[in-house]
Amino acid sequence: MDSDVRALVAEVDRRLKDEGQQPVDLSDPDWMNKLRAWQPPADGVAALSALLDAYRSGSDQTRAEVRDLLRAHPSFRNRIHLPxxxxxxxxxxxxxxxxxxxxxxxxxxxxxxxxxxxxxxxxxxxxxxxxxxxxxxxxxxxxxxxxxxxxxxxxxxxxxxxxxxxxxx
Known part of the structure; x- marks a missing residue:
């Protein structure tokens, strides 16, 4: 699996983890709409696409590497998704x-x-x-x-x- 994709997953995971630790202003009457409107970062979606391509066409070892990478980066795994x-x-x-x-x-x-x-x-x-x-x-x-x-x-x-x-x- 491409080391650039691994590095990108780690970087996006770090950013999402930092973002997820920011408090939500529940006094903002529009907080729920803002939460619903959130879109995953484009570089994260591109990394997910590359991972899924590798997972689909790769060897058993490649699939295990993809699973391990996603397990090691839970913010990425939980927040980057397909449409x-x-x-x-x-x-x-x-x-x-x-x-x-x-x-x-x-x-x-x-x-x-x-x-x-x-x-x-x-x-x-x-x-x-x-x-x-x-x-x-x-x-x-x-x-x-x-x-x-x-x-x-x-x-x-x-x-x-x-x-x-x-x-x-």
Whole structure:
């Protein structure tokens, strides 16, 4: 994985950590709107894109490096994200890659809820989630960080009944 991307992730993580330690002025009547309007920095989004490309096309070792990098930089992992709106299978797959790379983040329960929402949205858009879930599971870690199953198992667990036998486990 590119050392420039590693350095950029560390730098963005530091900036986000510093920003996150600033107090929110709750006396400002517009504080919630300001919070909702926050956008991730462009260099962070570019770094995430590079990480996801490496994760998708790289070796098992590269994927482990991406997961380790995101685990070591939680402010980056938690605050740099793909655009909220999406409508295509490619965008669904990209989101599954991001979830897989974050490798359960801070809490597997949050990941399970996010996956449930992603799969429901894909189905509502007419996208068959099973192939993308199987592909993402095949790239995912088999380490159970929180006693709720590995990322691979969590993704495979989202497969519709009758499709689970084809998942990577």
């Amino acid at each position: 909220r709106d999406w409508t295509t299978e490619a965008e669904f797959r990209r989101r599954l890659l991001a979830v897989s790379a974050a490798d359960q983040g801070n809490d597997a329960r949050d990941v399970m809820l996010s996956l449930r929402d992603l799969v429901a949205r894909a189905a509502a858009l007419g996208i068959d989630p099973a192939p993308a879930l199987r592909d993402a599971a095949a790239l995912s870690s088999d380490v159970d960080h929180y006693g709720m199953g590995s990322m691979r198992q969590l993704l495979a667990g989202c497969l519709p009944a009758g499709n689970q036998g084809n998942s990577a486990s």
